[in-house]
Amino acid sequence: QLQLVESGGGLVQPGGSLRLSCAASGFTLEHFAIGWFRQAPGKEREGVSCITSSGGSTKYTDSVQGRFTISRDNAENTVYLQMDSLKPEDTATYYCAAHDGCIFGRAYISSWNYWGQGTQVTVSA
Numbered sequence: 001q002l003q004l005v006e007s008g009g010g011l012v013q014p015g016g017s018l019r020l021s022c023a024a025s026g027f028t029l030e031h032f033a034i035g036w037f038r039q040a041p042g043k044e045r046e047g048v049s050c051i052t053s054s055g056g057s058t059k060y061t062d063s064v065q066g067r068f069t070i071s072r073d074n075a076e077n078t079v080y081l082q083m084d085s086l087k088p089e090d091t092a093t094y095y096c097a098a099h100d101g102c103i104f105g106r107a108y109i110s111s112w113n114y115w116g117q118g119t120q121v122t123v124s125a
Contacts, residue, residue: 002026002114004034004096009119012086020081020119022096027114030074033102035112036081038092038121045109048094049081050102059102063089086123093118 008020022034035050049070050059058070069082079096097112 004098004114004116006094006096006116006119009094009121011122011124013125014087014123016086016123017082017084018086018121020083020094020096020121022079022081022116024077024114028074029072029077029079029098032098033100034070034072034079035097035099035102035104036070036079037095037097037109037112038090039095039118040092043092044106045095046106047104047109050104051079052102057102059104061104083121086121088123091121091123093120 003025005023005025012018031053033052036048037045038048039045048061049068051070051072055072067085072079095115095118098114099112
């Protein structure tokens with residue numbers, strides 16, 4: 001089964017950090033752009049960050065710019081999301097998915113593939 005598997009979520013205090021991992025099962029990531037998305041209860045899924053297949057280009061939604069860093073290690077078949085200076089509003093289930101390119105808009109979320117089950121991030125004192 002072709003799927004991405006997220007890990008690294010947890011409970012953290014405001015201002016803290018977490019590193020999420022996105023690993024591929026059944027295929028290699030190196031030919032795909034990988035995006036991180038999140039969905040909070042009662043809200044629509046939104047794009048958080050994206051990295052191209054080569055790692056040469058990244059995108060971030062405005063609310064995480066300067067706090068989150070996406071990276072990839074194709075040898076390890078894994079993409080990472082380093083999240084620093086976390087805020088309560090970052091609380092959500094975080095998902096990764098694959099696409100041909102960093103097509104990041106909300107209207108294109110349904111075109112992303114190989115969604116994982118998600119990992120919960122809770123930012124609370």
